[in-house]
Amino acid sequence: MAALAWLVIPVVAAVLAALWGGWAARNRTTGDGASLAGYARFREAMERSGGH
Template structure:
């Protein structure tokens, strides 16, 4: 019975690794569109803002 327990430990670890690997490699392209649109809005806002640090002299 002890040999069976020692065999089940690596089998359970392999199953857990396979599940984690499939979860880590999942398709995550659904959120990229909103993220890229937010970045584009950020860049536009940074280009529009005027710096007031040099205008006081």
């Protein structure tokens, strides 16, 4: 039974590592849309003011 435990421990560790790796590599969305829209509004305001 002790030999079986020594075989199960690495298998469980490999499964946990695979789950963690999948979670760490998940596709995350960034909030670039709102910041790019804000930058576009800033540029338009600067162009209207004449840049002075």
